[in-house]
Amino acid sequence: MSTESVTGLVAVVLVTVTTLLIGTWGLRFSRTTSDFFVASRSVRPGLNASAIGGEYLSAASFLGVAGLVLTFGADMLWYPIGWTAGYLLLLVLVAAPLRRSGAYTLPDFAEARLGSRRVRTLCSVMVVAIGWLYLLPQFHGAGLTLRAAVGAPTWLGPVIVGLVVLANVSSGGMRSITFVQAFQYWLKLTALLLPAAVLLVVWAGEGAPGSRMPADADWSVPLASGGTEGLYLTYSLIVATFLGTMGLPHVVVRFYTNPDGRAARRTTLVVLVLLGVFYLLPPVYGALGRVYATELAASGRSDVLVLELPRLMVPGVGGELLAGLVTAGAFAAFLSTSSGLAIAVAGVLSQDLTPRLLRARRLSGVAAFRVGAVIAVTVPLAVALALPSVGVARAVGLAFAVAASTFCPLLLLGIWWRGLTDVGAVAGLLAGGLGSGVGVLWTLVDGSSDGWPGVLLEQPAAWSVPLAFVTMVLVSRATASRVPAHARRFMVRLHTPEALELDRG
């Protein structure tokens, strides 16, 4: 075995073992069903924000962005901007009311707000769909990383990640995962920051090659290529990422772990800072890759840029150690995001989609959650092993488009507009879900984008999000008699500070 494989292997094993240890340590605090689902709603803003950051920074952020920047240039910077700005929109429109709604999950919120089992079931199906769509690229990324790091077959990475996530999620639930993910944010930041600093010093020491080259104008244009079509693609990506964040099941579930609405806001603000710091780094790798690793882009392997760059720039043991650190960070990215998604999907599966099945076997809440976790992980794992990869950041982008077209309108109208009805919500969810879903299928199956039809399907958010909003409002207006009787009381609950003694329904 070469030294390359050894450092990579040690890194992966260390991250895996630490993750399992912290998860098991958290187990000592997990006693009740409430611990499992929402860590008993007692996580402070600093810890919670680190956990949100750790959970959110996925393979797409850690590997995908740098690779995309290397290949396509400045227009790919909109991905990290959108993933951060999404939290600003979440903060100003959703964070505090969502926490105050007192619901566990998105389907819980929908049912509490609209008083309808039908809406709840539809939301559950969509949580599972979005969660699985988002899990796929995590598993693919894990395979990619293990192959680049230790030359393992591509199926091994997904299997390891799947097993570790399963062990962690089903043993400790939300409370232990909170510690694991907070740790993983700082690990990911260090694993990207330290090598970046060293590489920049190396680059400067070599006389900053590339900085005096005439600017490659195309590479520095923050727009997709192709004139108006490019402008549309860029804006559609902005819509999907800015509005999609609030609709991601694993993001939303974390807000219920805050003690109150005010803490939810402060947590989100800290998340903005943590993400902003992190996202300064991937473009550095992209730009350095432009000088040192052009052949990666040419051979279509740009997703491994972050993993390969230290070795390409620093020969010998130093490069190996940096490569090991980056590999550890990448593995942490898959583990934390997959864990968060698995928790969200498992929660919904065990509460909504399989309770009849489970009740027949007389399973307790915690046991049902564990069964849900097994289903939540194995299904996308099987798909990931069977399907070819579609590009890590691209697949994640699709999940954002679906979330923005379904849960974003539901949350915004549900929180700010008393007139939303159950029928309107269902119609809007279906319109947005089908619209963006067609785009996803098109991209996964065909993927060729020629002319406007292809462009519109490749990035559906710019039309599918307004479509969902308009449908929800118009159908709600038409069925105004179905506005739930408790809507006004629910608004009191969502928007008034907890300290006030009010009847919140």
Place this chain on the structure above:
Amino acid sequence: MSEGRPERVRVTGPPRRHAPRARTGDIDDETRLGHVYLGSLLREQLRLALRTIALLVVSVGSLPLAFHLLPRLSAVRVGPVPLAWLLLGALVYPLLVLLGWSYVRRAERNERDFAELMSEADG
């Protein structure tokens, strides 16, 4: 009531002309006034949110259009760094944090004002 305890005596002052009533009661009873109170809080918070979003759209959201309409912007450099990279790669993030910070401050102030309004009893 248990045996042996002295009978409970109610101590009262002279009757007041107006029974004080907390304004939260208006919201609980869903009176017209209660709707006005709640509506004012909702409107304030929504206006604040929309103002933050408007700032975001004008500052960050206008960039693709600006670069589309003025292609020469792509060639502009600040020192060794192209303008696009400086804006999108770095400066956007402090701006997002600043917008978020100012929102949180104002939103909490709105809620404090609302709580004060509620705690004043109607005469």
